[in-house]
Amino acid sequence: MYFMRYVFPALLVAGLIGGFAHAEDAAVPSKAVAAQPLEPIPPKKDNDLRLFYADGRIVTGSAALQKMDTDARLVLWLAGNQFFAMEDVIRAFQKDNPAVGNVGLITLPPGIILKAINAGGWSYEGKDYRMQPDIYASVQLGHLKTLKGKGRMSQFMVYTHNALNLIVPKGNPKGIKGIDDLGRDDLKIMLPNPIDEGIMTFYARKVLVNHKLWDKLSGGKECKSCDPTPNVHFTSVHHREIPDGLKAGTVDAGIVWATETKNALEEGHAVEAVPLPAEDSLINEVSYAIGVMTGTGHRDAANKYLSFLKSDKGQDAYARFGFIKASTADLEIREIP
Numbered sequence: 001m002y003f004m005r006y007v008f009p010a011l012l013v014a015g016l017i018g019g020f021a022h023a024e025d026a027a028v029p030s031k032a033v034a035a036q037p038l039e040p041i042p043p044k045k046d047n048d049l050r051l052f053y054a055d056g057r058i059v060t061g062s063a064a065l066q067k068m069d070t071d072a073r074l075v076l077w078l079a080g081n082q083f084f085a086m087e088d089v090i091r092a093f094q095k096d097n098p099a100v101g102n103v104g105l106i107t108l109p110p111g112i113i114l115k116a117i118n119a120g121g122w123s124y125e126g127k128d129y130r131m132q133p134d135i136y137a138s139v140q141l142g143h144l145k146t147l148k149g150k151g152r153m154s155q156f157m158v159y160t161h162n163a164l165n166l167i168v169p170k171g172n173p174k175g176i177k178g179i180d181d182l183g184r185d186d187l188k189i190m191l192p193n194p195i196d197e198g199i200m201t202f203y204a205r206k207v208l209v210n211h212k213l214w215d216k217l218s219g220g221k222e223c224k225s226c227d228p229t230p231n232v233h234f235t236s237v238h239h240r241e242i243p244d245g246l247k248a249g250t251v252d253a254g255i256v257w258a259t260e261t262k263n264a265l266e267e268g269h270a271v272e273a274v275p276l277p278a279e280d281s282l283i284n285e286v287s288y289a290i291g292v293m294t295g296t297g298h299r300d301a302a303n304k305y306l307s308f309l310k311s312d313k314g315q316d317a318y319a320r321f322g323f324i325k326a327s328t329a330d331l332e333i334r335e336i337p
Contacts, residue, residue: 039116041108041124042237048080049124052090052103064104065122065129072104074301077116077133079198079288080107080238081162084263085321092317093308100301109237110138111196114146134302137290139198141336144291148336156291157333159309161324163258163283164204166274167242174252179211179280182253189217189232190254192239193224199239204255207280243269257286262322283324291336306333 041049046061051068053059059067068075078086090103106113106122113136116122121130136153138144139162147153168176174187182189192200208214221228225236233251235241243264245251253274258281261273278284290309292302308314310331319325 036119038121038123038128038130039112039119041112041122043125045108045124045237048083048107050086050105050107052087052094052105054094054098054101058087062125062127065124065127065131068104068129069131071102073101074298074305075104075106075131075134076137076305077106077108077113077135078137078290079110079113079139081139081199081240081257081260082137082288082318083107083238083240085259085318085323088320089314089317092313093305096308096311096313097301097304100304106133109196110140110143110198111201112237113138114143115196117147117152132296133293134296134298135290135292135305137288139286139288140202141287141289142202143198144289144336147291147293152294153291154294154336155333156289156336157306157310158287158330159290159306159326160288160315160318161283161326162286162288162322163276163281163324164199164207164255164286165258165261165276165281166253167246167256167261167264167271168253168274169246170270170272172272172274176253176274178274178276179207179213182208182255183211183213183216185231187231187252188250190242190245190251191217191232191234192242192255193226193234193236194218194222195224197224197235197237197239199255199257203282203286207255207282210279240264243267243271246271259322287330 049061049064051059051064051072086105086107090105094100094103117132121128141156144153144156166176192204194200194205205214208217217229217232219229224234227233239256240260242251242254242256247269258273261271264271292299296302315325
């Protein structure tokens with residue numbers, strides 16, 4: 001299954017390009033940006049807003065947002081499913097690049113991040129924070145292509161990979177074997193929301209369509225924090241809500257990244273994975289694309305971060321959390337098509 005990734009990198013990139021997301025105009029004059037509402041961060045997301053100080057401190061939530069513009073020498077806005085890996089990744093980067101210093105991090109669904117880039121920043125707990133990232137990363141190259149079209153980004157690289165699996169309670173009491181079982185009426189299912197969770201919008205939805213289950217499960221609705229059909233719930237923000245649902249006993253199965261299952265197990269959740277074949281796990285398609293924002297004031301630090309991701313230390317930092325290492329061809333910086 002790894003053969004396609006290493007032998008045909010061009011096909012991999014071509015697969016990333018499909019299904020481009022559409023975002024509002026990001027190339028907006030600063031006065032216009034200041035006049036429009038900033039993108040709201042959902043409540044209780046302090047752990048997705050972090051400022052890693054070089055002295056070992058970690059500040060979270062509103063306090064991190066308040067200091068990110070002034071104290072950070074590199075700001076990363078990344079697809080949220082990397083959340084659990086990022087402390088190790090950033091600390092390894094800081095160790096290799098002590099001159100960079102403090103690193104700010106926001107880990108939310110890439111669709112929400114794109115809205116914040118367009119709006120000029122975030123609102124959280126009643127306060128506005130006007131800011132932009134130095135680096136943006138998504139699970140779909142189409143997001144970066146949108147930024148290129150607005151003059152906000154010009155180059156990218158693929159830096160890691162992932163795969164889908166089903167997650168079920170330990171012991172798999174309902175005997176779930178694969179995607180087709182999600183069509184059973186006796187199951188309580190939680191799925192990533194189709195509004196801004198990249199895992200659903202770009203990958204899982206395609207698998208469900210292929211199995212002729214999307215219409216049955218979604219009821220033709222696209223919403224979040226909702227029940228589109230009697231036995232299905234769409235997440236609010238993150239698909240890390242799915243292991244929590246399993247723990248609470250309100251969910252029988254869900255679709256998550258393989259890394260999410262690994263993390264849930266390491267956190268002590270009584271869950272297990274139902275592995276999927278390549279055509280359903282999309283292991284030969286799922287790729288994470290990253291690029292430096294045009295006009296960043298921290299370009300040197302941003303370039304150092306990409307160089308770190310190319311290194312064995314950077315690849316190992318992600319691999320420890322179940323991510324699949326990128327190939328040499330993936331790690332080449334190239335123009336966004």
